[in-house]
Amino acid sequence: MPYVEWRGARCRVKWWAGEYLPNGAKKYEAKSGFTDEDKAREYGLDREYEVRHGMNVKVADGRALMEDYCWTWHDAQDLRPASMDAYKFMIKRQILPYWGKRTVESVSTLEFEAWRKRLRARASDGELSETYVKSILMLFGMIMDDAVTKYHLRQSSPVVRETGRRGRYKRTRRETKRPHEMAVIYALAKNAYVVWGYTGWVYQWTLPFTGMRPGEIRGLQRQFASPSWPLSDPDRGRREAFAERYADMPALRVQYQHRYVSGAKRLVEPKYESWRNLVLPPFLHHMHTNLLASHRSPWVFPSMTGGPLLGTSFERDYWHPIRDGAPARTGRVDRRREEIPRVPAMEGKRSYLTRHWHKEMLDEDGHAEIAVETRMGHEVAGVRGLYANLTTAMEQAIAEKLQERWERFLRDEKPEWLPPVPSFLPPEEK
Incomplete structure (x- = not known):
């Protein structure tokens, strides 16, 4: 008693x-x-x-400060480096400035709802993206749920999940997209050539015709590119497994993404561990062959200075001039550049939309769901994914349809300019 x-x-x-x-x-x-x-x-x-x-709930535990508990919670997680860095950033920049000096037990549902409303107002004002706000709220919910169920620091979570449609209805805002147009890709590729040479031209065609994520295309190395893969793969098991399958069907291997991990550049597994092989249409394979013959960088797409793309101001120095245009540059010979016209259809848009275009092309061509989702680096959930299998015929059909798009563009649009093939470097002496 x-x-x-x-x-x-x-x-x-x-x-x-x-x-x-x-x-x-x-x-x-x-x-x-x-x-x-x-x-x-x-x-x-x-x-x-x-x-x-x-x-x-022990009184002493419940009185722990949020700033101590949040970092202890973070250190206890076992996630991919990218997720750990993302959680660390949100805890530091968004959660602790508001909740850090509060005790774990003192956070109330009413206060949480007021904070959530404030975050959403910042998203409506354009200060934060809606996706980022959703990620912050999801993370805070996980932290407080674990405070209840795993660590017994409080009796219930202050985070009340929104189910149903109580309150004022607000339609989900989606980014405005344009239907895929080859002429738009061509205009972007022409501008990329002015900004970045033949590397830019090939890069801009690779994005919509492979659907690779930005980190994956930054991390694409020579040994995993279609001119030499799979025979150049350092893993003997993959060489033997894929040599026959891709003997007459050029393909590249998505093995890594290049990104910062704890402030250092690292090659890490693709998002969702979505290692995969991507068959290329012949025109894109030839572009990759010419590009790799013109430089000796280990990266398929080196930066303007020859190093990795990661670490460059890509949005400012590459994508924005490609998308929005730029005036002519004079002065030093190595900095001169002709005027770059803007591409109205992509003005102000993200380069990531070209990945969306790839999905659009695959859907228009009527490919099997397993072929489309595997190529995009997604899993097909449930029984459908369990029984489905990506076959060689499916991959061959994708390559053929993509090649047809390229040939139809050349035939119908009759582009007035195509870049010269770069000079090949002599083979290195052994």
């Missing part, structure tokens, strides 16, 4: 915490500040009920 004692005008209640001290005596916890003895005793009875049923 809990014990109530008065101290001046207020009383406190003590109850057994379900543990024993080193000397064998029972360990008690207490709460002060009551003015009504019956309410104090009732509070103590509730705590003892929780102890008996494994629902108790």
Whole structure:
């Protein structure tokens, strides 16, 4: 039974915490500040009920500061480096500035809802993206759920999930897209050639015709490119497994993505561990062959200075001039550049939309779901994915349809300009 004692005008209640001290005596916890003895005793009875049923939260644990708990929670996670870095950034920049000095037990549902409303207002004002706000709220929900179920720092989570349509309806805003047009890809590729030479030309065609993610295309290395893969693969098992399959069907291997991990450049597994092989239409394979013959970089798409693309100001120095155009540059010979026209259909848009275009092309051509989703680096969920299998015929059909698009573009659009093939470097002496 809990014990109530008065101290001046207020009383406190003590109850057994379900543990024993080193000397064998029972360990008690207490709460002060009551003015009504019956309410104090009732509070103590509730705590003892929780102890008996494994629902108790230690007073000392519940008083832990959010800034301490959040970092302890983060260090306990076992996730991909990219996810760990993303969580660290959101905790540091968005969660702790608001909640850091609060105790874990003091965060209330009402306060959480006010904070959520404030974040969404920042998204409406354009200060934060809606996707980023959703990620922040999802992360905070996981942190508080674990405070309840795993670490027993509080009795319930303050995060109330929104189910149904209570409150004012707000339609989900989606990014405005244009249907895929070969003329738009061509215009971007022409501008990329002015910005970045033949590397830019090939890069801009590779994006919509492979659907690779930005980190994957930055991390594409020579040994995994179609001119030499799979025979150049350093893994003997993959060489033997794919040599016959891709003997007459050029393909590249998505083995890595290049990104920062804890502030350092690292080659890590693709997003969702989506290692995959991508067959290329002949025109793109020839472009890759010519490109790799013109440089000796280990990267298929080296930067303007010859190093990796990761670490460059890609949006500012590459994509924005390609997309929005730029005035002519004079001055030093190595910096001169002709005027770059803007591409109205892509003005202000993300380069990632060219990955969306690839999905659009595959869907228009009517390929099997397993072939489309595997190529995009996705899994087909449930029984459909369990029974489906990507066959050689499916891959061959994708390569043929993509090649048909290229040939139809050359025949119908009759582009007025195509870049000269770059000079091949002499083979290195061994």
